[in-house]
Amino acid sequence: MGNACAVDLNKYGPMMSDMFQAKRKAKIEALAAGGKAALAAAGKIEGAKTTATGLVVLTTKEGTGKAPTAKDTVRRSHTAPSPKSWKLSVHFCVHGVSRR
Numbered sequence: 001m002g003n004a005c006a007v008d009l010n011k012y013g014p015m016m017s018d019m020f021q022a023k024r025k026a027k028i029e030a031l032a033a034g035g036k037a038a039l040a041a042a043g044k045i046e047g048a049k050t051t052a053t054g055l056v057v058l059t060t061k062e063g064t065g066k067a068p069t070a071k072d073t074v075r076r077s078h079t080a081p082s083p084k085s086w087k088l089s090v091h092f093c094v095h096g097v098s099r100r
Contacts, residue, residue: 042048042056049057068074 039050039054039056042058043050045056045058047058051057
């Protein structure tokens with residue numbers, strides 16, 4: 001094409017890749033630490049239960065209807081605070097019975 005590279009990409013390319021990977025790893029580790037801290041704090045909320053896998057469950061209102069069967073579709077709402085203090089609600093349908 002006529003334009004020569006100002007740097008040797010064979011020399012500096014791997015160095016740049018290593019630098020980007022190190023930055024990405026540090027960011028992932030920081031996010032993971034924040035998540036662990038959030039789970040630990042959530043587990044201390046009155047009434048919260050922590051499962052064997054580390055999931056924190058806080059039931060805000062027990063249902064009064066009949067229990068679903070394996071053929072029913074269940075709608076559940078999950079709300080989780082993020083590290084930046086906004087709330088995310090996720091709604092999904094589960095086929096079958098949810099067991100704790």
